[in-house]
Amino acid sequence: MKRPAATSPFTDPANPQVIRAQGPLEIRTEVAVIGSGAGGATFASELAERGFEVALLEMGPYITRKQMNQRERDMLPLFYEDVASQTTADGGIVVLHAHCVGGTTVVNNAICFDPPTWLLDEWAERHGVVGTRRADLAAANAKVNFILNVQKIAPDQVNTNAKVMMRGIERIGIAGDTFHHNRTECLLSGFCMLGCAYDRKQNHHITYVPRALSFGARLYPEARIDRLISRGQQVVEAVGTVRDPVSGKSYPLSIKADAFVVAGGAIWSPTLLLKSHLGNAQVGQNFHCHPIAAVAADMGDETIRAYEGIPQCYYVDQYLQDQGFVLESIFAGPSVSAALLPAWGPSLQRLMHRYEHLASAYVQIRDEDSGRIRVDARGVPVIDYSLSARDAQKSLAGLKLLSRLFLAAGAQAAYLPRAGAPIRTQADIAGMDVDFSPCRVSLVSAHQMGSLRMGEDPRFAAVDSRGKVFGTTNLYVADASVFPTAIGLNPQITVATLATHFANQFSRPLPV
Amino acid sequence: MSRRAFLVRAGGLLVAASLPVGCAGPAFRAPGFQLRYFSPFEYAVVTRVADRIVPGGYGLPDPGSLGVARQADGVLALLDPSLEADFHQLLTLFDRVPILAGRLGSFLTQGPRGADAYLAAWENSPFELLRHGFQGLRRLAAAVYYADPRTWAILHYAGPWVGRIDVGYGLANQGNGPQVNPNVYSRFPA
Ligand SMILES: Cc1cc2nc3c(=O)[nH]c(=O)nc-3n(C[C@H](O)[C@H](O)[C@H](O)COP(=O)(O)OP(=O)(O)OC[C@H]3O[C@@H](n4cnc5c(N)ncnc54)[C@H](O)[C@@H]3O)c2cc1C
Numbered sequence: 001m002k003r004p005a006a007t008s009p010f011t012d013p014a015n016p017q018v019i020r021a022q023g024p025l026e027i028r029t030e031v032a033v034i035g036s037g038a039g040g041a042t043f044a045s046e047l048a049e050r051g052f053e054v055a056l057l058e059m060g061p062y063i064t065r066k067q068m069n070q071r072e073r074d075m076l077p078l079f080y081e082d083v084a085s086q087t088t089a090d091g092g093i094v095v096l097h098a099h100c101v102g103g104t105t106v107v108n109n110a111i112c113f114d115p116p117t118w119l120l121d122e123w124a125e126r127h128g129v130v131g132t133r134r135a136d137l138a139a140a141n142a143k144v145n146f147i148l149n150v151q152k153i154a155p156d157q158v159n160t161n162a163k164v165m166m167r168g169i170e171r172i173g174i175a176g177d178t179f180h181h182n183r184t185e186c187l188l189s190g191f192c193m194l195g196c197a198y199d200r201k202q203n204h205h206i207t208y209v210p211r212a213l214s215f216g217a218r219l220y221p222e223a224r225i226d227r228l229i230s231r232g233q234q235v236v237e238a239v240g241t242v243r244d245p246v247s248g249k250s251y252p253l254s255i256k257a258d259a260f261v262v263a264g265g266a267i268w269s270p271t272l273l274l275k276s277h278l279g280n281a282q283v284g285q286n287f288h289c290h291p292i293a294a295v296a297a298d299m300g301d302e303t304i305r306a307y308e309g310i311p312q313c314y315y316v317d318q319y320l321q322d323q324g325f326v327l328e329s330i331f332a333g334p335s336v337s338a339a340l341l342p343a344w345g346p347s348l349q350r351l352m353h354r355y356e357h358l359a360s361a362y363v364q365i366r367d368e369d370s371g372r373i374r375v376d377a378r379g380v381p382v383i384d385y386s387l388s389a390r391d392a393q394k395s396l397a398g399l400k401l402l403s404r405l406f407l408a409a410g411a412q413a414a415y416l417p418r419a420g421a422p423i424r425t426q427a428d429i430a431g432m433d434v435d436f437s438p439c440r441v442s443l444v445s446a447h448q449m450g451s452l453r454m455g456e457d458p459r460f461a462a463v464d465s466r467g468k469v470f471g472t473t474n475l476y477v478a479d480a481s482v483f484p485t486a487i488g489l490n491p492q493i494t495v496a497t498l499a500t501h502f503a504n505q506f507s508r509p510l511p512v
Numbered sequence: 513m514s515r516r517a518f519l520v521r522a523g524g525l526l527v528a529a530s531l532p533v534g535c536a537g538p539a540f541r542a543p544g545f546q547l548r549y550f551s552p553f554e555y556a557v558v559t560r561v562a563d564r565i566v567p568g569g570y571g572l573p574d575p576g577s578l579g580v581a582r583q584a585d586g587v588l589a590l591l592d593p594s595l596e597a598d599f600h601q602l603l604t605l606f607d608r609v610p611i612l613a614g615r616l617g618s619f620l621t622q623g624p625r626g627a628d629a630y631l632a633a634w635e636n637s638p639f640e641l642l643r644h645g646f647q648g649l650r651r652l653a654a655a656v657y658y659a660d661p662r663t664w665a666i667l668h669y670a671g672p673w674v675g676r677i678d679v680g681y682g683l684a685n686q687g688n689g690p691q692v693n694p695n696v697y698s699r700f701p702a
Contacts, residue, residue, distance in 0.1 A: 008691055070672030073583075073659040077590045085591075085651070091644025094651075143700045149693045184692040189673045197674050202693050214697050307669065334669050335659035339651040344565045344635075345628060348654060353570040355667040378594045419635065439643035 010210030011199075013062045018219045021242040024251045029055040029218075030508075032238055032257040034225045034272070037103015038495040039479030040263030041208035042144070046503030048215035055255060056209070056217055057238075059224035059264075060099030061245060063106065063205070068195040072335035075194035079107050084336070088371070088385045088445075092438030093291055094340070095383060095445045097265055101221050102205025104265065105492060107193050108446075109312040110181040110201050111328075112150045113489040114141055115497060118321060127484035128455045130465040132501065140500035144493055147211065148182035148202045157186060159309025162329040164299060164359040166314055168405030176316045176327075182207075188309045193332065208496075221245065223253055226379075228260060228276040228475070234509075235260045235278070235475045259509050261467075263479040263499070266448035270373045270462075270481060271381040273452070279469050282462040284373040286453045288486035289445035291387055293395045294330060294362035296341060296351070296415040297406035298422075304359045306331035316401075320488045324366045324391075325398040327405075331360050342419050342442045351415065359406065363398025364447075366488030367391045373451045387443065392436035395443075403429050417442040447491050452481035467502040474509040478502050545582065548589035549596070554603045556620060558584050558653070561606075564627050565653040571666045575657055583656045602645045606634070 009015050019025075030053035033044040044056040063078060077083045079098040086095045098104045115137065123129040144150075158166075158178060169176040182202040192201055199206050213219060222243040229237040238260060242253040262269045270284040316327040332340070334355060343351055351358075371385025387395070403414040403423040413422035418434055418441045434441055455461030458470040463482055469475040478499040480491055487494060540552035547555055559581040568574035575581075588599055607619045610630070619630050634646035657663060664671050675683060 008697075010697075011691070069674045071659070072655075076655075076659075077587065082592060082595055083587055083590055085595075085648070087644075087648075090640060091647060139702060143702070146695050146698075146700050149695050187679055189677075189679075191672065198679060200692060202696075206691075207693065207696050211696055305668070334664065334667055335655045338566075338654040338658040341654075344631070344650050344654065345567060346569055348565070349567065349569045349572055352658065352663075352667060353572070355669060380592070380594050438640050439647050 008210060010213040011064070011206055013064060013221070015213060017213045017217070018062065018221065020246065021220075021223070021244050021251050021253070022247075025220075025223075025242050025253045027055055027220075027253075027255040029053050029255065029257050031055070031259045031261060032057060032255045033261045033263060033478075034238065035103060035263035035265060035268070035479060036101050036204065036209055036219070037263065037265060037479065038105050038204060038492045039499040040261070041102065041204040041212060042496040042499035043261055043263060043478040043503045044217050045208045045212035045215065046500050047506060048212045048217040050503070054212065054217040055220060055257070056212060057220045057223040057225060057255070058101050058103075059222065060101065060103075062101040062219070062221035063195065065195070065197050065199050068197040070189070070191040070194050070197055072194065072333045076335070079195060088383045090386050090438040092386060093289065093443040093445050095267070095289065095448065097267065097446075097448060100205070101209055101219065102203050105203040106195050106205050108203065108492060109192050110183050110203075111312055111490040112145070112148070112180040112182055112493045114145070115487070115494040116489070119487055123484050127453070128457055128460070129484060130456055132465060132498070137497055137501055140504060141493070141497040143500055144496040147207055148493075148496070149184050150180050150182050150493070152180050153178040153310060153313050157188065157310055158313045159188075159190070159306070159311075160304050161306035161309075161331050161359050162313035164297070164304060164409050165327075165329045165361050165405065168409030169316060171408035172405050174316060174401075174405075175318055176314055178313055179315060181310070183310070186310065190308050190311060191333075192311050193336075225253075225255075225272060226275065228272065228278060230276070230278060230472070233471060233473045235472060259474040259476065259506075261476045261478050263477070265479055266451045266481040267373055267381050267383065269477055269479055270451040271375055273469070274373075274375045275379060278472060278475065279452070279462050280458050280471055282453065282458070282460065284451050285370070285462075286450045286484075287371045287373050287383065287385055287448070288367050288450040288483070289371075289385060290364050290447040290486055290488070291367060291391070291395065292362045292364045292444045292446065293399055293417045293441065294340065294360055294444075295399060295402040295406060295417070297359045297409070297411035298354050298413045298415070299357050299359050299410060300412045301357075302410065303356055305356050306359055307333060317489070319397070319401075320366060323397055324368065324394040324488065325363050326488060327361055327363055327398060327402060329361045340417075340442050340444065341415070342417055359409070359411070361402055361406075363395055363402060364488070365391055365394040365398065366486045368486070370450060386438060387436055395436065396432070396434055399434065400429050400432055403432070447480070449480040449483040449486060449491060452477045453484045454482040455484060466505045467498075476502065476506070543582070547585050550581070550585045550588070550603075553607075554600065555581055555585065557603050557607050558649075560620060560627060561631070561649050562653040562657065564624070564631055565650055566657040573662050575653070578657060578660045578662055580653060580656050580660075583660070584652050587652070587656060599648070602648060606645060606649065
């Protein structure tokens with residue numbers, strides 16, 4: 001039976017609370033939140049629910065399911081920064097993140113991990129973060145899970161790609177599990193990383209953003225903040241440009257507010273602070289990005305069609321705490337797959353010809369060593385990050401394990417993310433050696449964090465344990481930048497939980 | 513392909529690239545359509561790169577018939593202007609500095625085997641910068657080629673559901689589904 005069409009006025013870009021600029025905009029509000037992703041939309045919604053007057057500014061467009069056609073050719077340019085071609089400065093890691101209302105959540109794979117107790121303890125004990133232990137965050141975490149409707153992937157939703165991984169895991173005798181995810185009544189179409197055309201993936205543009213609007217917030221799509229202007233320690237104004245999506249014309253934008261919350265993600269938040277000469281020497285340091293290295297396994301006669309169904313269903317995390325990596329099943333459309341496979345010429349064509357027989361999973365490392373975000377003369381961020389030798393060892397350990405499990409699952413060959421012969425035997429695994437120097441191995445980052453880390457000591461942190469930027473009275477950060485370390489696990493729930501926690505502690509700045 | 517550092521880091525090499533070696537840009541005639549990003553010379557380089565990176569075979573179409581370089585031109589035209597310059601520099605550098613690839617003559621003067629050797633020299637170069645450039649070119653050609661629906665049948669990739677599979681609201685009306693998450697506007701039962 002057909003169900004009624006969506007009726008919520010808050011998911012409609014024509015809602016009067018969604019502001020279309022048709023000339024220069026001057027806004028006065030109580031709190032301006034810059035960036036509408038996992039952190040910003042959550043923070044905005046929480047403050048609006050508490051009765052604050054909130055303006056939510058997003059430099060990307062407001063993209064709804066009506067525009068989501070599941071084609072890589074159209075969706076990669078629409079969502080991803082630099083058409084998904086951004087890399088670290090050394091070219092070694094492809095860095096993926098999105099610009100749109102809802103931020104990177106709109107293209108994410110809906111994997112949900114609560115921040116683990118050991119991680120929060122580590123942040124408290126080794127990084128001096130105060131008030132973010134498990135008990136402190138429990139209520140905020142539960143609320144995030146509630147609003148995003150997080151649940152475990154059901155057995156009948158597991159796709160064939162993940163079943164190959166499960167088989168291998170069972171045969172080599174390690175433990176894995178299906179993910180929790182924030183999908184509701186998923187149709188299993190499999191295009192999550194191009195946006196969900198059916199609004200079943202509960203990303204922030206259909207959850208926290210409309211919730212914020214329902215509590216009175218205003219949303220400004222295509223509103224890009226270029227600079228924060230301060231008087232002493234107080235930020236008084238944010239300036240930038242706003243684009244009219246209909247005419248394509250851009251206009252100057254000015255926002256005056258009592259408090260400003262930066263939530264542009266771990267690349268753009270420090271960029272904004274650096275360009276505004278705000279914060280201390282820690283701004284931009286400590287950048288982490290969970291480098292990912294994938295293995296593609298040729299499963300011989302077995303038809304996998306790994307692109308069908310939920311793209312990521314299964315994982316192994318038993319090595320995270322002591323060896324610093326997790327394994328996760330993954331697959332992508334043909335364009336992204338071909339771009340990331342480390343082959344060209346006839347060998348690429350041969351591999352792609354086997355596309356429906358390929359299974360794939362990756363190792364994601366908890367990178368201990370970090371890089372930094374700086375701003376070049378043109379005012380754009382540069383990601384100075386190179387995989388360190390000790391982090392590369394984690395990746396290598398994961399690649400060996402993945403090769404083992406795929407061979408155990410029946411793979412004829414396991415293709416590593418570097419050029420050269422695939423792995424076919426246990427002896428190949430034993431002798432595996434990967435040169436991790438930049439651009440010799442295909443690495444990807446889907447999780448950026450840490451570049452405005454929190455803590456209580458400004459010598460080591462950029463913001464305090466409530467997200468307030470050191471050296472300012474009314475400037476906050478509420479996104480993945482505040483993580484003191486990489487977390488190893490997929491971060492969206494931790495980002496939203498911290499944003500909820502920060503919003504709960506937020507109080508009206510005292511007039512100066 | 514890069515993160516806005518290519519240009520800066522390529523500094524010294526670009527001086528070399530400006531030397532009059534290899535094929536000079538002006539000798540290239542424009543294709544019979546408007547280029548949005550490439551110069552005719554750059555278009556020729558990318559056409560040739562695509563021929564070698566995604567050469568057809570296995571029943572797959574050849575990149576020329578798909579217009580891979582033309583499509584790449586459209587993709588690059590979407591880039592942030594600050595990144596645009598980097599790719600122009602890369603293409604000049606790529607073609608004009610054969611010595612870096614251990615070859616005599618520019619990329620465009622190579623026959624098929626020479627072109628492959630030229631690409632392989634960039635891929636395996638001891639200079640990180642050249643490997644970076646190679647990966648940028650490789651990813652561009654591969655991504656554009658396989659984004660084209662004309663490559664999908666051979667892969668047995670069925671393609672998007674949108675416009676093909678009716679999930680209950682009519683094919684033309686996929687954007688009309690219900691709000692399925694009951695909690696979005698609910699009070700959190702603290
Ligand atoms: C392909 C992919 C799959 C992923 N899958 C998962 C997953 O399954 N599970 C998971 O937990 N995580 C996943 N992630 C990561 C997760 O989505 C991000 O870590 C998370 O969204 C980060 O939240 P954030 O608030 O820090 O930044 P974002 O969500 O990126 O939001 C930042 C927003 O701020 C805007 N902005 C930036 N600067 C400005 C400015 N100056 N003015 C105005 N607006 C600005 C940006 O346009 C952007 O929309 C995935 C990421 C990718 C790329």
